[in-house]
Amino acid sequence: MSLDSGFIVVMSKVIELIQAQLSNEAVLLGADVTARATSYWDPSPTQALAIVRPETTEQVSAVLKICHDQDQAVVLAGGLTGVVEGAVAGPDDIVISLERMNQIEVVDELDNTAVVQAGAILQKVQEELDDKGFLFPLDLGARGSCTIGGNIATNAGGVNVLRYGMMRNLVLGLEAVLADGTIVSSMNQMLKNNTGYDLKQLFIGSEGTLGVVTRAVLRLYPLPSSRQTVLFAANSFAAVTTVLQRMNAELAGTLSAYEVMWNNYYKDVTAEGFHRPPLERNHPFYVLAEAEGVDSESDIERFERMLASAMEQGTIVDAVIARSEADRQALWIVREEFEPLLPAYLYDISLPKRHMEVYVEKLTQQLADWRDDSVGYIFGHIADGNLHIFVTPYDEGSHHDTVDKIVYGCLAGLSGSVSAEHGIGKEKLQWLSSSRSQSEIDLMRQLKNMIDPKNILNSGKVIS
Numbered sequence: 001m002s003l004d005s006g007f008i009v010v011m012s013k014v015i016e017l018i019q020a021q022l023s024n025e026a027v028l029l030g031a032d033v034t035a036r037a038t039s040y041w042d043p044s045p046t047q048a049l050a051i052v053r054p055e056t057t058e059q060v061s062a063v064l065k066i067c068h069d070q071d072q073a074v075v076l077a078g079g080l081t082g083v084v085e086g087a088v089a090g091p092d093d094i095v096i097s098l099e100r101m102n103q104i105e106v107v108d109e110l111d112n113t114a115v116v117q118a119g120a121i122l123q124k125v126q127e128e129l130d131d132k133g134f135l136f137p138l139d140l141g142a143r144g145s146c147t148i149g150g151n152i153a154t155n156a157g158g159v160n161v162l163r164y165g166m167m168r169n170l171v172l173g174l175e176a177v178l179a180d181g182t183i184v185s186s187m188n189q190m191l192k193n194n195t196g197y198d199l200k201q202l203f204i205g206s207e208g209t210l211g212v213v214t215r216a217v218l219r220l221y222p223l224p225s226s227r228q229t230v231l232f233a234a235n236s237f238a239a240v241t242t243v244l245q246r247m248n249a250e251l252a253g254t255l256s257a258y259e260v261m262w263n264n265y266y267k268d269v270t271a272e273g274f275h276r277p278p279l280e281r282n283h284p285f286y287v288l289a290e291a292e293g294v295d296s297e298s299d300i301e302r303f304e305r306m307l308a309s310a311m312e313q314g315t316i317v318d319a320v321i322a323r324s325e326a327d328r329q330a331l332w333i334v335r336e337e338f339e340p341l342l343p344a345y346l347y348d349i350s351l352p353k354r355h356m357e358v359y360v361e362k363l364t365q366q367l368a369d370w371r372d373d374s375v376g377y378i379f380g381h382i383a384d385g386n387l388h389i390f391v392t393p394y395d396e397g398s399h400h401d402t403v404d405k406i407v408y409g410c411l412a413g414l415s416g417s418v419s420a421e422h423g424i425g426k427e428k429l430q431w432l433s434s435s436r437s438q439s440e441i442d443l444m445r446q447l448k449n450m451i452d453p454k455n456i457l458n459s460g461k462v463i464s
């Protein structure tokens with residue numbers, strides 16, 4: 001037994017063994033655990049036996065070996081911004097956080113790569129690499145809190161997927177520690193390496209169920225020297241997709257973001273007291289589009305010529321172009337900060353663009369049939385076939401099941417997925433089978449059993 005900030009902490013054998021391997025400050029107990037919020041979305045106190053904060057891969061390995069020997073369940077925590085309760089622990093779990101493994105170790109300026117520790121915060125990585133003249137193109141609203149390890153574990157997407165791909169496309173190699181403490185180093189640095197199975201892909205998107213990602217080799221791009229950003233309004237979904245096709249075809253491959261907002265989303269995030277509306281609030285659709293290029297003059301000229309022509313044709317009905325970084329931020333904030341819509345049930349579906357309009361009509365109708373006061377706010381990464389849906393009214397857990405059935409039920413027959421980029425975690429466990437076949441799920445289960453036979457890593461997440 002030990003005293004910890006006024007709390008009496010009953011020390012389990014596993015904690016004593018971990019403390020003997022790591023320094024005392026590496027292991028948080030009692031009030032130091034509960035002082036932390038459960039996640040970005042849930043301010044209630046973290047529940048866990050302990051939060052263990054290794055400083056090296058070898059320490060991660062030692063901790064996992066102890067947990068494995070002692071049949072101790074482990075939950076992996078990055079920046080806790082994940083949306084599907086993948087990093088949420090229970091009172092009997094040990095949380096491993098890589099918050100003290102947060103450095104960029106090496107930048108290779110010839111091969112355009114960086115070796116980064118998994119606990120590094122995405123924004124810090126972006127900024128440090130920017131200072132060295134490189135773009136690390138993964139970008140999402142949670143950039144200030146999420147970690148490279150969490151981005152890898154969730155195969156994060158975000159706003160630049162259209163041009164640079166998801167995290168899977170941005171990781172050349174990685175190092176992971178398996179449940180029994182085995183360190184698998186697969187730190188490939190080349191674009192090409194066809195020597196057997198590409199093992200890194202096993203860990204990317206596995207949501208911490210197959211191993212702890214400790215370090216990664218990231219793929220870098222040159223910094224763009226010009227950036228054009230526009231928020232425009234359109235009268236129809238057909239106009240939104242027509243402009244997307246034109247931008248893809250006419251902007252010489254420079255289009256990097258194309259984010260759609262349905263009217264109800266735009267209207268409520270620009271309501272009195274929140275964001276200033278850059279355009280009138282009565283248009284059916286809004287799109288935030290961005291292109292990144294290398295030649296300011298010709299990029300700007302091509303971008304504005306394309307917009308002018310779309311306005312002449314009537315596909316764009318109003319538009320505002322960012323003329324400074326401050327302007328750009330004022331446009332992006334409308335898309336990225338959605339606090340007035342919360343709390344809400346959050347969804348992240350994907351489906352072919354040709355089915356989106358029908359899907360939204362069906363969804364709107366079924367939500368109205370459920371409750372007069374229900375609202376389905378719709379926005380997201382339309383170029384990737386990815387829509388986010390926030391449904392209110394929110395009443396803790398009590399409507400969750402009903403709303404899940406409506407949102408996912410409307411996807412039936414439309415070749416969609418219940419998770420475009422957020423993953424499955426604990427929250428969507430029961431819906432996995434609506435997007436993956438039984439043989440796929442069986443193979444996933446076999447892999448999990450082989451790599452983590454005692455099921456100690458993020459147990460109860462992704463597959464049951």
Ligand SMILES: Cc1cc2nc3c(=O)[nH]c(=O)nc-3n(C[C@H](O)[C@H](O)[C@H](O)COP(=O)(O)OP(=O)(O)OC[C@H]3O[C@@H](n4cnc5c(N)ncnc54)[C@H](O)[C@@H]3O)c2cc1C
Pocket residue numbers: 040075076077078079080081082083085086087098118119139140141142145146147148149150151152153154155156157158159207208209211212213214421422425458461
């Ligand atoms: C405002 C906001 C905007 C967002 N926008 C997007 C978006 O556009 N696109 C998108 O994809 N997501 C988005 N997200 C979701 C979230 O930010 C991403 O899923 C992110 O990649 C999670 O990173 P994290 O470090 O916070 O991970 P956590 O939430 O801590 O963990 C997520 C999962 O990864 C596991 N994990 C964490 N670290 C490791 C590790 N080192 N090794 C193995 N497993 C690990 C956890 O156990 C958990 O299962 C958004 C979230 C917020 C709050």
